[in-house]
Amino acid sequence: MRADAIRRVVIVGGGTAGWMAAAGIARVAGELPGLEIELVESDEIGTVGVGEATIPQIALFNAMLGIDEADFVRATNATYKLGIEFRDWTRLGHSYVHPFGFYGLDMKGVQFHHHWLKGRTLGDPTPLDAYSLAVVAGLRERFAHPRPDQPNSPLSKIGYAFQFDAGLYARYLRRLAEGWGVRRTEGRVVDVTRDGETGHVSAIVLQSGARVAGDLFVDCSGFRGLLIEGVMGAGFEDWSAWLPCDRALAVPCESGGDRRPLTRSTARPAGWQWRIPLQHRIGNGYVYSSAHVSDDEAAATLLANLDGAPLAEPKPLRFKAGHRRRAWIGNVVALGLAGGFLEPLESTSIHLVQSGIARLMTLFPARGFDQLEIDRFNAETVEEYVDIRDFLVLHYKATERDDSDFWNYCRTLAPPEGLAYKLAMFRRNGRIFREHDELFTETSWLSVMVGQGVEATGYHPVADLLSDEETLRRLHHIRDVVGQTADAMPTQDEYLRRIGCDLTPLRRAS
Structure with a gap:
């Protein structure tokens, strides 16, 4: 010792x-x-x-603690999460999903999305979302655990997290x-x-x-x-100049609407609203910029967009x-x-x-x-914050919205250097690079850049090793397999009941 x-x-x-x-x-x-x-x-x-709401790494933490997943899900009123659905971020009426897992299948040593980009030049308009099992299953309210024992199935690489x-x-x-x-x-x-x-x-x-x-x-x-x-x-x-939202209101409400295994983020005129469906209720909140909307207006917007009756008064938070x-x-x-x-x-x-x-x-x-070790801790911590910051700013910067002062500010802000580089690389030939094992993968950056309307002008030349006809045939086959696999999965409610979850909703006291 x-x-x-x-x-x-x-x-x-x-x-x-x-x-x-x-x-x-x-x-x-x-x-x-x-x-x-x-x-x-x-x-x-x-x-x-x-x-x-969490991301897939939480499963590693729980496993390190030796937690039984089913017991944890029952004890915390948890639901499963396959990704985040973004509504009205790119433009009003538009939506996409940032999924956990992967898109399609890499072919000829080239990432799948380059073949998808080639397919678009050949007239195939199918959105990227159709090639992700997490997206398709999530939108159909379905869930299943990954199946690494089935390497040829899209289920082998599906990722998941929790909402609790x-x-x-x-x-x-x-x-x-x-x-x-x-x-x-x-x-x-x-x-x-x-x-x-x-x-x-x-x-x-x-x-x-x-x-x-x-x-x-x-x-x-x-x-x-x-x-x-x-x-x-x-x-x-x-970092308020890049991320101007500085307040939030949080409120739970009665269950209502769908219980998709997805966290939902809906853009509002001065920020965005979250929706997190749990077994017994829905968590909601409005993250907003106090420079662009009053607290009373924000509360009214939040309460007007709930799936059920509120279970408490909105809880205010202030932050920077x-x-x-x-x-x-x-x-x-x-x-x-x-x-x-x-x-x-x-x-x-x-x-x-x-x-x-x-x-x-x-x-x-x-x-x-030891100061050398402390410096290492601090440097790695700052690096992680910077990486996440750049990814968050992407959502605000890459938008077509011009319907409010808030969105005009976000759309026209000068991005951080790291984000500017990633945008430039993708716009040229669809290339995405994950720096120093950063938190968000190439799949995540691809999802949000494509979802927010960032367009690549080209694709990896090696994708042309497949003929045009073969490219379109494979794209069609992959999305068929994804859809069929999703249809064969149980609904999330069925899955939760299998492991003993009650699903009895909370009701507002009369």
Whole structure:
């Protein structure tokens, strides 16, 4: 056992981020001799709790924790998710889906979309969505797990994530973490003491007068960044110029409409509205720019576009797009909203917590807190935020909408350098490159660029190894197989009932 090993980890703040951190650290490092993990939270302080949609990486996190998927789905009122449907983003009346998984089948060593682009020059107008099983099945309300044992089926490569009640997920993780020895302490933090020589946080002081000491502090205190900003002065990189939405209203409503395994994002005159169908209700919210619409107008728009009666009053949130300049300073590491905020347009909020935990465990420190490792953590964190930012900005920049001041601003803004490069590469000959193993794959970039109306003027020359007739024949065959496979899948409701889900909807109290 190292003499300088971390003995006490203190997590400040609960909610999804705090309990993900507690469970993750306990699962990976909890059996280290002498290691204690304590989470401090106050029931008086609410959590944001709107991060209800996820991306496929969440399945890896749950698997790492040893979670039984069916038990998790039942406990969190979860539904499955095959992608995100975007309505009215390109123009009013238009829609497309950003799917998990792949399109079609690569042929002649060339990515499928180059053959699709060639097909369009030959007069085949079939949209790209028709070649994705995730899209076709999602729109038909169908779901099935991937079948890697069927390598010739589109099911072999389908990806999926979850939509769940974030509060129930936090409670689920709390049960796991406490079972692994994590101690929860109730209390509001009123003071922080620091080491006079190193500047490290030595303890937090609670309203009760209790003092909680630690070696490593994980800040999960939400937007306020109690330790990382309030104590360590991390600074904030403001991206409001590229992502001008700065407020949100969130409200659950009674179940209604379809229960497609898709998160829906509908563009509004000053932002966008999310729709997340769970087993028992629908989560909704309006992310908007306060410079372009009033809070009252935003609330009216949100409430007028629900599938069922609201189950609560809209919950307001205020935020600024961007990130802490340093997510790790001294012995304080920020996760979740304490580290930064990027609107949930592509369901990345929970993933950023997950990736931060993975990064922390990779670079888990000793009490000496090696600055080289801290710098590595910070550099990788900023890189991930930049990659996600560029992908989000693509949705706003690549639009034909000119029906409001908000959309005129977004359409005409100068894109970040990385996004400008990706757009230029695609417009030339349909080429897409994934930089440094970034979060969003070539499939994701392709989906949104094509969906938002970005057009390629050419395609990979090797696609011409197939004759024109053979290209069209194969395209037709692939979309037939995709459609037939989707039709053979059970509906999502059938699938959920098979694993014991109730599906009884919540109703508004009379």
